[in-house]
Amino acid sequence: MKLILASQSPRRKQLLEQLGLSFIISTSGVEEMMAAGRDPEQLVKELALAKAKDVAAKFSSGVVIGADTLVVLGDEPLGKPSTQYEAREMLQRLSGRMHRVVTGVAVVAVPAQRMMTECVTTKVKFRELSSRNIEAYLATGEYIDKAGSYAIQGIGALLVEGIDGCYFNVVGLPLVKLAEMLQKVGIQVLGEKKSDQRGVTGLSPNH
Numbered sequence: 001m002k003l004i005l006a007s008q009s010p011r012r013k014q015l016l017e018q019l020g021l022s023f024i025i026s027t028s029g030v031e032e033m034m035a036a037g038r039d040p041e042q043l044v045k046e047l048a049l050a051k052a053k054d055v056a057a058k059f060s061s062g063v064v065i066g067a068d069t070l071v072v073l074g075d076e077p078l079g080k081p082s083t084q085y086e087a088r089e090m091l092q093r094l095s096g097r098m099h100r101v102v103t104g105v106a107v108v109a110v111p112a113q114r115m116m117t118e119c120v121t122t123k124v125k126f127r128e129l130s131s132r133n134i135e136a137y138l139a140t141g142e143y144i145d146k147a148g149s150y151a152i153q154g155i156g157a158l159l160v161e162g163i164d165g166c167y168f169n170v171v172g173l174p175l176v177k178l179a180e181m182l183q184k185v186g187i188q189v190l191g192e193k194k195s196d197q198r199g200v201t202g203l204s205p206n207h
């Protein structure tokens, strides 16, 4: 069975590689909209499923993984900043406070059309940041393309006092939850003999 990651995120590619599975990447054309007033947990699940379904439509067989991550401060979802000004504002608001990082994951099996979505939440507490800290972080450019304007896996580690929950979920893919979901569609991540894992292979869309 071929495994397909519906993501252009290099972080998600790295995280999936960490599980030792062979897979290919096919990106979706789904637009991420930040609908105000929507429940963030529901929203990330819907976006993850939309990405996975969009890619699944290009294949006649396989298992497709889609994901979406948001930072949520209080009730307010913070997506990726579109400007440095917006990133500065987000970091100022996150300073000294606790927020949640929610990642929705969807697994779609083709042609059976079996679909699953889950959402995992990790709490992250930020250090008190001085404006000097914030300006120095912005100067690294690491905030670009990151929900909440930081990357815990990079220099952004220095902004974080502590976390409660799955670290990989913050980076963009909750690995334990994903492994459970894959198991339900017949892909074993742990506990299989090496030879059995050859069943999951990377094939191009026209194979």
Ligand SMILES: Cc1cn([C@H]2C[C@H](O)[C@@H](COP(=O)(O)OP(=O)(O)OP(=O)(O)O)O2)c(=O)[nH]c1=O
Residues within 6 Å of the ligand: 006, 007, 008, 009, 011, 012, 027, 032, 051, 067, 068, 069, 070, 071, 080, 101, 145, 146, 147, 148, 150, 151, 152, 153, 156, 170, 171, 172
């Ligand atoms: C909070 C946080 C987010 N992020 C990233 C993970 C996601 O890639 C990104 C959130 O954007 P997403 O919209 O979830 O994903 P994406 O657009 O990068 O990729 P795709 O939709 O193709 O799957 O923020 C980090 O890398 N580190 C962090 O600490």
